[in-house]
Amino acid sequence: MKIxxxxxxxxxxxxWEFVLTLIILLEIIIFALKNSKFLMPRVLFGSMNDxxxxxxxxxxxxxxxxxxxxxxxxxxxxGLSSIILGVAWQDFGFxxxxxxxxxxxxxxxxxxxxxxxxxxxxxxPMVVTLGGxxxxxxxxxxxxxxxxxxxxxxxxxxxxxxxxxxxxxxxxIIPFQVIxxxxxAVLAYxxxxxxxxxxxxxxxxxxxxxxxxxxxxTRLIIMSTYVLSAVxxxxxxxxxxxxxxxxxxxxxxxxxxxxxxxxxxGGTLSTGGKGSVPGTALAAVAIGTLRFGLPLCFxxxxxxxxxxxxxxxxxxxxxxxxxxxPGLRVKTVIRGRIPHK
Amino acid sequence: MRKILKSREINSFLFLAGLIFxxxxxxxxxxxxxxxxxxxxxxxxxxxxxAGIAFVILTGEIDVSIGAVLGLSAAVGATLLRDGYGVAxxxxxxxxxxxxxxxxxxxxxxxxxxxxxxxxxxxNGVVRGIIYVYTKGAWVENxxxxxxxxxxxxxxxxxxxxxxxxxxxxxxxxxxxxxxxKGKYFVAVGDNSAGAALVGIPANKIKILAYVxxxxxxxxAGMIYASxxxxxxxxxxxxxxxxxxxxxxxxxxxxxxxxxxxxxxSIGAVxxxxxxxxxxxxxxxxxxxxxxxxxxxxxxxxxNTSAQNHTVRKNRHEILLAxxxxxxxxxx
Numbered sequence: 080m081k082i083x084x085x086x087x088x089x090x091x092x093x094x095w096e097f098v099l100t101l102i103i104l105l106e107i108i109i110f111a112l113k114n115s116k117f118l119m120p121r122v123l124f125g126s127m128n129d130x131x132x133x134x135x136x137x138x139x140x141x142x143x144x145x146x147x148x149x150x151x152x153x154x155x156x157x158g159l160s161s162i163i164l165g166v167a168w169q170d171f172g173f174x175x176x177x178x179x180x181x182x183x184x185x186x187x188x189x190x191x192x193x194x195x196x197x198x199x200x201x202x203x204p205m206v207v208t209l210g211g212x213x214x215x216x217x218x219x220x221x222x223x224x225x226x227x228x229x230x231x232x233x234x235x236x237x238x239x240x241x242x243x244x245x246x247x248x249x250x251x252i253i254p255f256q257v258i259x260x261x262x263x264a265v266l267a268y269x270x271x272x273x274x275x276x277x278x279x280x281x282x283x284x285x286x287x288x289x290x291x292x293x294x295x296x297t298r299l300i301i302m303s304t305y306v307l308s309a310v311x312x313x314x315x316x317x318x319x320x321x322x323x324x325x326x327x328x329x330x331x332x333x334x335x336x337x338x339x340x341x342x343x344x345g346g347t348l349s350t351g352g353k354g355s356v357p358g359t360a361l362a363a364v365a366i367g368t369l370r371f372g373l374p375l376c377f378x379x380x381x382x383x384x385x386x387x388x389x390x391x392x393x394x395x396x397x398x399x400x401x402x403x404x405p406g407l408r409v410k411t412v413i414r415g416r417i418p419h420k
Numbered sequence: 421m422r423k424i425l426k427s428r429e430i431n432s433f434l435f436l437a438g439l440i441f442x443x444x445x446x447x448x449x450x451x452x453x454x455x456x457x458x459x460x461x462x463x464x465x466x467x468x469x470x471a472g473i474a475f476v477i478l479t480g481e482i483d484v485s486i487g488a489v490l491g492l493s494a495a496v497g498a499t500l501l502r503d504g505y506g507v508a509x510x511x512x513x514x515x516x517x518x519x520x521x522x523x524x525x526x527x528x529x530x531x532x533x534x535x536x537x538x539x540x541x542x543x544n545g546v547v548r549g550i551i552y553v554y555t556k557g558a559w560v561e562n563x564x565x566x567x568x569x570x571x572x573x574x575x576x577x578x579x580x581x582x583x584x585x586x587x588x589x590x591x592x593x594x595x596x597x598x599x600x601x602k603g604k605y606f607v608a609v610g611d612n613s614a615g616a617a618l619v620g621i622p623a624n625k626i627k628i629l630a631y632v633x634x635x636x637x638x639x640x641a642g643m644i645y646a647s648x649x650x651x652x653x654x655x656x657x658x659x660x661x662x663x664x665x666x667x668x669x670x671x672x673x674x675x676x677x678x679x680x681x682x683x684x685x686s687i688g689a690v691x692x693x694x695x696x697x698x699x700x701x702x703x704x705x706x707x708x709x710x711x712x713x714x715x716x717x718x719x720x721x722x723x724n725t726s727a728q729n730h731t732v733r734k735n736r737h738e739i740l741l742a743x744x745x746x747x748x749x750x751x752x
Contacts, residue, residue, distance in 0.1 A: 149537065151662075196718065196721075196722055200722050200725055200726055200729075201725055201729060202721050202722055202725045203674075203675050203676065203721075205482070205537070205675055206669055206675055206717070206721050207718065207721070209662055209665060209666060209669075209717065210666070210713075210714045210715075210717035210718040210721065211714065211718070212662065212714070213662075213666065213710045213711075213713045213714030213717060214710070214711060214713075214714025214715055214717075214718065215714070216710045216714075217707075217708065217709065217710030217711025217712070217713070217714055218711055220707050220710065220711075221707060221708070221711060224707060336541055336544065336545065339537075339538070339541055340541065340542070340545070343538050343541075349535040349537060349538055350535065380552075380557070383549050383552050383553060384549070385545040385546070385548045385549035385552075386545065386546055386549030386550065386553070387549075388545055389542045389543065389544070389545025389546035389547075389548075389549060390542075390545075390546060392538070392541070392542035392545065393528075393539070393542040393543065393546065396532075396534050396538060396539065396542065397528065397532055397534070400532040400533060400534050401532070
C-alpha cells in the first residue's frame with residue numbers, strides 16, 4: 080500500500096520537530112487518560128517551573144553545539160550567578176535588579192573566558208568547559224563564604240518584586256517564567272535562523288576553515304556562543320533563585336546532563352553544523368512533561384526519573400542511527416569495517 | 421634522553437614532584453614519607469577509574485557513565501556482602517555489571533556509530549536510575565568488618581594492599597599498551613580510526629574492548645570505594661566521571677585520542693586526589709578544592725596546547741626554510 084502525501088506535508092512529516100511534537104502529544108494523551116488532573120492548565124503550566132532552567136539554557140547550548148563545541152559548565156554558572164545575586168544583594172547592598180545584572184555580567188565574563196580558551200587557544204571545548212565547571216563551582220562556593228549567612232542555608236528573604244518574577248501568572252494561568260522562556264525561544268530562533276550571525280554559526284559548525292576563508296571571524300563567533308550560553312545560564316539561575324526563594328551556590332549542579340539530553344534530543348548534531356531552536360525547545364518540553372507526568376500519573380518516584388529520560392534518549396538516538404543506515408549488520412561492524420555514513 | 425623528558429607522563433610526574441616539593445617548602449611537615457605515600461594511597465579509587473577511562477580516551481572516545489557504574493557495582497557488591505556472600509562473589513557480580521555496561525556502551529558507540537558522549541550520557545541516566553531502584557533510595561550499610569578492614573591492610577610498611585594492586589594493574593596495562601602489538605592498536609585507533617581500520621586493525625572491536633575494560637575497572641573501583649567508605653549512598657560516585665576525565669587530562673592524555681598512557685592517567689589521578697590534602701597542608705580550607713582543580717586543569721591544558729601549536733608552527737617554518745635553502749643551493 081502506498082500512501083501519497085502532498086510534497087509539503089511530506090516535508091513536515093520528515094522533520095524531526097514533527098516527531099517531537101508527536102511525542103509530546105502522545106505523552107499528554109497518555110498522562111491525561113491516566114489522570115485527568117494533568118490537563119488542568121494550572122497544573123500543566125505549573126509543571127514548567129521545575130524544568131524552566133533546563134529549557135532556557137538548552138536553547139543557547141544549541142548554539143554552542145552547532146559550532147561543534149560542547150558546554151558542560153552551564154550548570155555551575157547557574158549556581159555561580161545565583162550566589163553572586165544573593166551575596167551582592169544581601170551583603171553588598173546592591174539593588175536586587177542591579178544585583179541580577181551583575182550576576183549576568185559575571186556569567187558573561189565566565190563564558191567569555193572559556194570561549195577565549197576554546198576559540199583562541201584551540202583547546203578542546205570538552206576539556207575547557209570541564210575545567211570551567213570545576214572552577215566556577217569553586218568560585219561560587221568561595222563567593223558564598225563572603226556572605227554572613229552560612230552557605231548551606233542559602234540566602235533568603237528576597238523582596239516581593241523579585242519573588243513575583245516566578246509567582247506572577249498572566250491571566251492567572253500562564254506563569255511569568257513560561258513567558259520569559261517563550262520570549263527567549265523566539266529571540267534565539269530569530270538569532271539562529273533569521274540573521275547573518277546565525278548563518279555564520281552554522282557555517283562555522285559545518286567547516287571552520289571554509290568559514291574562515293569566506294571572511295567570517297570564526298573565533299569570535301565560537302567565543303560568542305559560549306558567552307550566550309553562559310548568560311542564558313545566569314538568567315536561568317536568577318529565575319531559579321526567585322522560584323526557590325533562596326540563593327545557593329549548588330542549585331545548578333544536576334542540570335548539566337538534562338541540558339545536553341535536551342539539545343541532542345532536539346536534533347542537534349554533536350559534531351556540529353546541524354540543529355534548530357524549535358527542536359531543542361520541543362525536546363526540552365518533552366523531557367519536562369515526562370519528568371512531571373510520570374510522578375503525577377504513574378506514581379513513579381522522583382528519584383527514578385533518570386531511567387525514563389535516559390531510555391528516551393537512548394531509544395531515540397539508537398533509532399535514528401538505525402534509520403540512517405538501514406543496511407547495518409552487526410557482524411561486519413564488529414569485524415572492524417567502518418560502515419559508510 | 422630528550423625523548424624521555426618530552427614524554428607527557430614524565431611531564432606530569434615532574435609536575436607532581438614539583439607540587440610536593442613546593443608544598444613541602446611552605447609546610448615542611450608535608451615532606452614526611454608517610455604523608456606523601458598517603459597521597460598515593462588515597463588516590464586508589466581514582467587510579468582505577470582513570471586507568472579504566474584511559475583505555476576509552478586513548479581510542480578517542482569518552483565515557484561519562486563510569487560514575488554510575490561505580491555506584492551500581494558498589495551497591496550490588498555491598499548488598500551481597502551484607503547478606504553474607506563472600507568477597508569473591510561480590511567482586512564477580514560487580515565485574516559482571518561493569519562488563520555488561522561496557523559491552524552496551526561499546527556497541528552503541530562502535531557499532532551504531534553514536535557520538536560517545538551522548539550515548540554514555542544516556543546509559544549514565546539509566547544506570548544511575550537502576551541504583552535507586554535497586555537500593556530503593558536507601559543506604560547500604562553494615563558491611564562485614566573483614567571487608568572494610570581490607571582497605572587498611574598494608575602491603576609493605578606504608579603502601580596499602582589496594583594501592584599496590586592498583587600500581588600492579590597499571591604497570592601491566594601500561595606495558596601491554598606500549599610494548600605489545602595488540603596493545604598498540606588502542607593508540608592507533610585513537611590516532612586515526614578510519615586509517616587503523618584500513619590497515620587491518622579491527623577498530624570497532626578495539627573500541628568495544630576499551631569500553632569493556634573501562635567498565636571492569638570502574639566496577640573494581642566501586643568495590644574498593646565500598647571497602648574504603650564502608651557504606652553506599654544512592655549518589656555514590658556522582659560526578660566521579662568528570663574528575664576521572666580531569667585526572668586523565670592532568671596526566672597528559674589528549675581527549676582527541678591517541679596521545680598519552682595509562683601511567684600518565686594514574687599520575688593524574690594522584691594529582692587530582694591530592695589537591696584537597698595539599699590544601700589542608702597549605703592552611704586553606706578544602707572549599708578551594710574545586711577552584712584549584714579547575715584552575716590547574718585550565719592552566720595546564722592551555723599551556724600544553726599553546727606549546728603544541730607553537731612547535732607545529734616552528735616545524736612548519738623550519739621545513740619552509742629548509743626548502744628555500746635547497747633552492748638557493750641549486751642556483752649557485
